[in-house]
Amino acid sequence: MADNLTSRKQDYSQWYNDLVLKGGLAEHSDVRGCMVIKPYGFALWENMRDVLDKMFKETGHQNAYFPLFIPKSYLSKEASHVEGFAKECAVVTHYRLKNDPNGGGVIVDPEAKLEEELIVRPTSETIIWSTYKGWIQSYRDLPILVNQWANVVRWEMRTRLFLRTAEFLWQEGHTAHATKEEAIAETVQMLDVYAQFAEEYMALPVIKGVKTANERFAGAEDTYCIEALMQDGKALQAGTSHFLGQNFAKAFDVKFADKNNNIEYVWATSWGVSTRLIGALIMAHSDDEGLVMPPRIAPLQVVIVPIYNKDAEARQKIDDKAAQLVKELRAKGIRVKFDNDDTTRPGWKFAEYELRGVPVRIALGARDLENNVAEVARRDEKTKTSTSLDGLTDYVSNLLEEIQQNMYNKALTFRNESITKVDSWEEFVSTLDGKGGFVAAHWDGTAETEDKIKEMTKATIRCIPLNNEQEAGKCVLTGNPSTQRVLFARAY
């Protein structure tokens, strides 16, 4: 089975593409850089979105919707913001097509040129803060705790499905606060929400930290992040939460009267995760047989495959038993499918659901029923057990939780073993070129050194972990004094 998949060892990058395409998650579209998210991939995104949305609402946020387009001049209002996004903007310049007078279909109507070009949003700080100006007069209007689920576009020449595409889906929270302290607390709170989501639902251990100035979001005072580790030893930024200070409030002149009637600029945060998380999910857990889905967000948690023989009566018994199991599992809120499609054989189905990463497979044959058992296979460990039909739904329900926990533990062990403390440049380079992973090293705190290291090794500072231990040391490249280790890695 699955012998048409590339293995991780053979070609990690091709293995990833195989899983996305053959696993039915997504494919490239005819539009350069844009992907089609297929039903199975979108069902995964829906599950992730629903959990996150609930967590946002439980922390007091509401959803809203802001325009897809941003006037070009708005982008320029915050200097470092436009610097960060100008090179990847899709620009709308016209609003009408017309018939080509020379025949040959339609052409852009030159008379329908916009006075000011519109940018397809790469992120929405500017359009949202221009809107908040109308919403905020006094401290009574604060805080504003708003989130948006949306598509955004950042033009990319080299794209990879989920990891880097011109258009992607995401959520972007944009909050407004009366004080700096409150805004920072919000930034940290949302980072915690992301970390909790990654660990409890995606079974993905993450390191919480702060970005260096080089890696900060364009327009932020501080960017907090969660960093995850992929099986090839490369890091992946899985979510960011930005403390924006008063930068956007100043750019869009958003002030409020405080309780003492002093007029102040408003404090801001923004935070987002995207369909990129699906890429992280795949690369953290999957194996050479295909995807491995964490049960809590798996589109399908259990599949029941009948093993028919030629006996019609036996077949009926299997169907009846399967129907009963489906009913019982659904009553427990478990997403289950009975695949009784006659056009494919059980072996083909086994491989197919392995490829798709369905956490639990139940096979039901005539002999099994006679013995009052079913064969239960778990995807994470690829083990099978013959399990009594009595109490099978409880067994499966517990097994799903066990798989979730096991996936997390495996990923955590791997991640922890992939953090290497190094104190010399030789070790630094050999670790990166060898086992990879996070390299905890001293750094002199300058952007120049950071740039030089990136140039020499392709490794970047993924983050300065929160609650980092203070420790005197010498920068791994320059030997200049340092007070703490930071985490370097090559990254997606």
Place this chain on the structure above:
Amino acid sequence: MADNLTSRKQDYSQWYNDLVLKGGLAEHSDVRGCMVIKPYGFALWENMRDVLDKMFKETGHQNAYFPLFIPKSYLSKEASHVEGFAKECAVVTHYRLKNDPNGGGVIVDPEAKLEEELIVRPTSETIIWSTYKGWIQSYRDLPILVNQWANVVRWEMRTRLFLRTAEFLWQEGHTAHATKEEAIAETVQMLDVYAQFAEEYMALPVIKGVKTANERFAGAEDTYCIEALMQDGKALQAGTSHFLGQNFAKAFDVKFADKNNNIEYVWATSWGVSTRLIGALIMAHSDDEGLVMPPRIAPLQVVIVPIYNKDAEARQKIDDKAAQLVKELRAKGIRVKFDNDDTTRPGWKFAEYELRGVPVRIALGARDLENNVAEVARRDEKTKTSTSLDGLTDYVSNLLEEIQQNMYNKALTFRNESITKVDSWEEFVSTLDGKGGFVAAHWDGTAETEDKIKEMTKATIRCIPLNNEQEAGKCVLTGNPSTQRVLFARAY
């Protein structure tokens, strides 16, 4: 209260705008034609979306996501399709900005011009059918039952919040079938889903029908629709379901091998409803005091307003009772808020929740508690009753259903009284200019007559109702023979 709202009689159009803006549903953005959907409006849309999404899934559909952009040449592949949409296309021509060498911010980088311009999707038939070509080889791949929730852009010069905006949110179902019969059955099934949603959730009676050739979707063989009536006597198309024949399959060369290995073109449908439904909801139910929300989709179903006096002990008792009620109502799945904000007075709150259309308001004062009652007000009829606190949650739960039913019945009575059979041109014109509503009249079946009537009266044929009675008659304009009445109206 609400004396700052325009009344319907004064200026219906201004009344509508007032409700959208002051009711906190949406506002115009700085981007021409694009709206900001505010949290209260978006919560309404979320409720509508969640119900519809469930109905789609129960009828076997899955969600997916297709690119925002469509290559210009794709749009042209189906001749009538491009004809219908060319004049309202937002066109992306460049993919990068750069610093203005003359200073003054950023300009579009002329060197970053796309080889082929991209259209921001006005609807997705073309990009989806170009994708389906890769998904469909044999009858085993059919049917494909896919839906997408997305933003679309149709450039508009004159816009109205929710009713007509350049960007709007919608869902678009796109299905592929092996036979014509199956595709037509799907088209009709989804029309029924829309009608059921409108009637059971929006409390909006609709007429199911078929569009004339003039009013058909660009690229469809037949457009089915649901038509609703607004309080000013104008009709509003609330949803459409299109039988697309083999038009898009031919345009994108999508064929399949049937069971006998004959190669055939695939049959298609598409169907959609949009944030326009929110406009319909407002205009069908609201009154001069503000919005009136149908309970089943109201963002907030019940608000509890405390009437405090200066007695701290009494205040505590009110707060305790309110907390208990909130808990009990939430346990029944009811969306409830206790508004104990001290900065506004009860009278202001009453007006505010009336404006926002919250179906049920509970006022709790010290005297009420002593008498073991609460004052329960219903928004639809603007009546108040003193109700025992014993069993109040059951009472409120039933009241919400009663309000839902009452709103539907009122709208149905109004709609039924607004269908006028006319047999002469004089009656036709005087009905349109007088009471408005639907005019059931004979029509000779020609596009010329339809165009002429539209030009003379601004009335269009809203639909030929399904299961229409056959009746011999004479066209109301030309006197030519006709076999059935059709429904004319002025429309949004």
